[in-house]
Amino acid sequence: MPAAAQPEAPTAVGGAVPDRGPWSQAARRFLRNRTAVAFLGLFVLIVLFVLAAPLWADNVAHTGPNETHTLEKLTIDGEKRDVVNPEGQPIGPVGFGAGGKFFLGADSRLGRDEMVRLMYGGRTSLLVGFGSALITVSLAIVLALLAGYYRGWVDTVIARTLDVLWSLPVLLIGLALGVVLAVGGLKIGPLELSGGSLWIPILIISFVTVPYVARPLRGEVLALSEKEFVEAAVAQGAGPLRLMFGEILPNLGSTIIVFFTLTIANNMLFEAGLSFLGAGVQPPNSSWGTMISIGEGLLTTQPLLAIIPGVMIMLTVLALNIVGDGLRDALDPRSKVRLEAHAGVVEPRGASV
Amino acid sequence: MGRFIARRLVGMLVVLFAVSVLVFLIFNVVPNSPPAQRLAGKNATPVLVKSIEEEWGFDDSLPQQYLSMMEKVFTGELTSYEPRIPVDETIVEGIPATLSLSIGAGVIWLFFGLLLGYVSAIRAGGWLDKLLTGVSIAGISIPVFLLAPVLIYFLTYKIELFPNGGYVPITEDPWGWFTHLILPWFTVAVLSIGFYSRVLRSNMLDAMNEDYVRTARAKGLSERKVMTRHVLRNSLIPIVTLFGLDFGATVAGTAIITEKLYSLQGVGLYAAEAAEKFELPPIMGVTLYGAFFVVFVNALVDIAYAYLDPRVRLGTSAQ
Numbered sequence: 001m002p003a004a005a006q007p008e009a010p011t012a013v014g015g016a017v018p019d020r021g022p023w024s025q026a027a028r029r030f031l032r033n034r035t036a037v038a039f040l041g042l043f044v045l046i047v048l049f050v051l052a053a054p055l056w057a058d059n060v061a062h063t064g065p066n067e068t069h070t071l072e073k074l075t076i077d078g079e080k081r082d083v084v085n086p087e088g089q090p091i092g093p094v095g096f097g098a099g100g101k102f103f104l105g106a107d108s109r110l111g112r113d114e115m116v117r118l119m120y121g122g123r124t125s126l127l128v129g130f131g132s133a134l135i136t137v138s139l140a141i142v143l144a145l146l147a148g149y150y151r152g153w154v155d156t157v158i159a160r161t162l163d164v165l166w167s168l169p170v171l172l173i174g175l176a177l178g179v180v181l182a183v184g185g186l187k188i189g190p191l192e193l194s195g196g197s198l199w200i201p202i203l204i205i206s207f208v209t210v211p212y213v214a215r216p217l218r219g220e221v222l223a224l225s226e227k228e229f230v231e232a233a234v235a236q237g238a239g240p241l242r243l244m245f246g247e248i249l250p251n252l253g254s255t256i257i258v259f260f261t262l263t264i265a266n267n268m269l270f271e272a273g274l275s276f277l278g279a280g281v282q283p284p285n286s287s288w289g290t291m292i293s294i295g296e297g298l299l300t301t302q303p304l305l306a307i308i309p310g311v312m313i314m315l316t317v318l319a320l321n322i323v324g325d326g327l328r329d330a331l332d333p334r335s336k337v338r339l340e341a342h343a344g345v346v347e348p349r350g351a352s353v
Numbered sequence: 354m355g356r357f358i359a360r361r362l363v364g365m366l367v368v369l370f371a372v373s374v375l376v377f378l379i380f381n382v383v384p385n386s387p388p389a390q391r392l393a394g395k396n397a398t399p400v401l402v403k404s405i406e407e408e409w410g411f412d413d414s415l416p417q418q419y420l421s422m423m424e425k426v427f428t429g430e431l432t433s434y435e436p437r438i439p440v441d442e443t444i445v446e447g448i449p450a451t452l453s454l455s456i457g458a459g460v461i462w463l464f465f466g467l468l469l470g471y472v473s474a475i476r477a478g479g480w481l482d483k484l485l486t487g488v489s490i491a492g493i494s495i496p497v498f499l500l501a502p503v504l505i506y507f508l509t510y511k512i513e514l515f516p517n518g519g520y521v522p523i524t525e526d527p528w529g530w531f532t533h534l535i536l537p538w539f540t541v542a543v544l545s546i547g548f549y550s551r552v553l554r555s556n557m558l559d560a561m562n563e564d565y566v567r568t569a570r571a572k573g574l575s576e577r578k579v580m581t582r583h584v585l586r587n588s589l590i591p592i593v594t595l596f597g598l599d600f601g602a603t604v605a606g607t608a609i610i611t612e613k614l615y616s617l618q619g620v621g622l623y624a625a626e627a628a629e630k631f632e633l634p635p636i637m638g639v640t641l642y643g644a645f646f647v648v649f650v651n652a653l654v655d656i657a658y659a660y661l662d663p664r665v666r667l668g669t670s671a672q
Contacts, residue, residue, distance in 0.1 A: 030477065054620055088583035103539070164368055164371050164372070164375075167368070167598075167647065167648065167651050168375075168644050168647060168648075169601070169602055169604075169605030169606050169643055169644060169647050170371065170602075170606065170608060171605070171606040171607075171610075172605045172609070172624075172639070172640050172643045172644065173375075173379070173640065174638070175609070175628055175636065175640070175643070176376070176379050176380070176623065176636050176640040177379055177383070179627075179628050179631060179633065179636055180379060180380055180383065180384045180391070180633065180636075181383070181384055182631065183384065183386065183391050183395075183631050183633070184385050184391050185385045185386060186383065186384065186385055188386035192385065193385075269496055272496065272498060273496075273498070273610055276498050276610060276613075276614065277609065277610065277624075277625050277628050277629075278625075278628045278629045279628050289498070292498050292499075292502070295502070296498075296502060296614065299505060299506055299510070300506075300510050303502065303506040306498075306502040307499065307502055307503060307506070308497055310496065310499030310502060310503075311499060313494060313496055313498075313499065314494060314496055314499050317494065317496070318494045321494070326555030331603065
C-alpha cells in the first residue's frame with residue numbers, strides 16, 4: 001500500500017510550491033518585465049495597422065497602393081487642390097480633409113496615396129522580415145545540428161563556409177544578388193522566379209544572414225551533445241536523426257525563439273537597406289525601404305515622405321529587439337549579461353576564419 | 354608570431370579564392386537569363402549583346418569563364434557598357450570620398466564609444482550610467498536611413514548649418530571637406546557609438562571582478578590608475594578585433610547607403626547608382642574589390658589581435 005501512495009508524494013509537495021513547467025515560469029517572468037510587455041503591445045499594434053491595409057484602402061481611401069492619381073483634384077474645405085501640382089510636387093498630408101483620401105498626402109509625381117502605401121508597404125516589410133527569418137533560422141538549425149552532431153569533416157566544411165560568408169560584407173553581396181536577380185530572375189530546379197518576385201529579396205536575405213544564427217547555434221549544439229541525456233539516448237540505441245531532432249533540438253528551443261525574434265528585426269533592417277538601394281523589393285510594390293528611397297528625393301518639400309516610413313521601421317525593429325531581449329531574460333535568467341549584444345543579432349565577434 | 358602570420362596569410366588566400374568563386378557564381382551562374390543581355394543593360398542593342406557575348410566567352414566552360422572574368426576585373430578591362438566607362442577608373446576616383454567617410458566615422462565612433470563606455474562603467478548603476486545607457490540604446494536603434502533624412506532636413510535645409518551633400522576633396526579645400534563630412538560621419542558613427550559603449554562597459558564591469566584588479570588595489574594604486582592601467586587596458590583588446598571587422602563592414606556596407614543619402618561621390622554611390630540603373634559591370638567590380646578589402650582587413654585584424662594577445666597565436670584561446 002505505501003508503495004502505491006509514493007508516486008503521489010511529489011504532487012503533494014508540489015502543492016506548497018506551485019507546480020509550473022519551465023514555459024509557464026518563463027511566461028510569468030516575461031509578463032513581469034513591463035518594458036518588454038509594452039513593446040510587445042507596440043508590435044501587435046503595428047501588425048494590426050498593416051493588416052488593416054485593405055480595410056483602409058477600400059473603405060476610407062478608395063484606392064490601391066499602386067494606383068496613380070497624377071491628374072486628379074481633391075476637394076478640401078470646398079477648395080480644389082491638385083494631387084500633383086504642375087511642378088510635379090505631390091500634395092502634403094491632408095488628414096481627413098478629403099474624407100480620408102490622401103491622409104498622408106501623395107507619394108511622388110505619380111500621385112499614389114502615401115497612407116495606403118505605408119500600410120501595404122509595412123505588410124511587405126514585415127512579410128519579408130518574417131519569411132526570411134523563418135528560412136534563416138530553419139537553415140541555421142539544420143546546419144548547426146549537422147555540424148555539431150557529426151563533427152569531423154562535416155563540421156569543418158560547414159563551419160569554414162559559415163566563417164567565410166560571415167566575414168564578407170553582407171550588404172554588398174546582397175546588393176549584387178539583388179540587382180542580378182532583379183534583372184535575370186532565378187531558377188532553382190522546378191522553382192522559377194521572375195525578377196520582380198517578393199521571393200527574391202526573401203531568399204537573398206535568408207541566405208546572407210544564415211551565419212549570424214548558425215554560428216552561435218552550432219556552439220550550443222556542440223555543448224549539448226556532450227551532455228548525459230545524449231549519452232543516455234545513445235545507450236538506448238537512438239539513431240542520428242532521433243538524437244539531433246528528438247534530443248538536441250528541443251533543448252535549443254529557447255535560444256531559437258530569441259534568435260528568431262531578433263532575426264526578424266535584423267532582416268527587416270536589411271530589407272530596408274536593400275530596397276533603399278533599389279536591390280530589394282521592386283517597383284511598383286511598396287515597402288518601407290522603397291518608400292524612403294522615393295521620399296528622399298523630395299526631402300526639401302515633403303520631409304515626412306522619407307521620415308514616416310523610417311520611423312515605422314525604427315519602431316518595429318526596436319520593439320522586436322526589446323521583446324527578443326525580454327524573451328531571453330525570461331527563458332534563460334542566467335543570461336542577463338548577454339543583454340549587451342543589443343544591435344540585432346550583432347554579437348561581439350572573435351578572431352575567426 | 355612569424356608562423357602565425359604565414360598561416361593567416363595562406364588562410365587569407367584561400368578565402369580570397371572562395372570569395373572570387375562566390376562572386377562569379379552570383380553574376381554568371383545563379384541568375385536565369387542570357388548573361389550577355391544582363392551585362393549589356395536594359396536598352397542594349399543586339400549588336401552590343403553579340404559583342405559582349407564574344408568578349409566574355411559565355412559559350413566556354415565555367416572554369417574558363419571564371420578565369421576570363423577574373424582577368425577582366427584585375428587587368429582593368431571591365432567596363433560599363435552604356436556609356437562605356439572603365440570600372441576601375443571610377444572606383445579609384447571614388448576611393449578618397451569613401452575612405453574619408455569611413456576613417457572619419459571610425460575615429461568618431463571609437464572616441465565617443467570608448468568615452469561613453471568608460472564613464473558608464475566607472476559610474477555603473479548611477480544616474481549618469483542610466484542616462485548614457487538610454488542614449489546608447491537610442492543610438493543603436495536609429496537606422497541610418499531615418500537619421501540621415503532627419504539631420505539633412507533640419508540641419509541643412511531648415512537652419513542651413515551644414516552644406517548640402519557632395520564631397521569636396523581635402524586637397525582642394527580642407528575646411529569644405531570637413532563641413533561636408535560632419536553629418537555623414539555622425540550618421541555612420543551613431544550606431545557604433547552606442548554599440549561600442551555597451552561592449553566596453555560590460556567588458557570593464559567583468560574586468561573589475563578579476564583578481565589582478567584586487568591586487569592592484571591592494572598594493573595601493575589610486576583608483577584612477579587601477580581603472581586606466583588595469584581595467585581599461587584589458588577591456589580594450591576585444592575592441593580591437595571588433596573595430597577592425599566593423600571598419601571593413603562599414604566601408605563595404607553602411608557607407609554605400611550613407612554615400613547615397615548625402616550624395617558623396619564615393620565607391621558606394623557608384624554602386625548605388627549602378628544598382629538603380631541595373632548596370633552590372635560596376636557592381637561586379639565593386640563587390641569583388643569590396644569583399645577583397647574586407648577579407649584583407651580581417652586578416653590584418655587577426656594578426657594585430659595575435660600580437661596583443663599571445664594566447665591566440667599559441668592556439669590556446671577559448672575561441
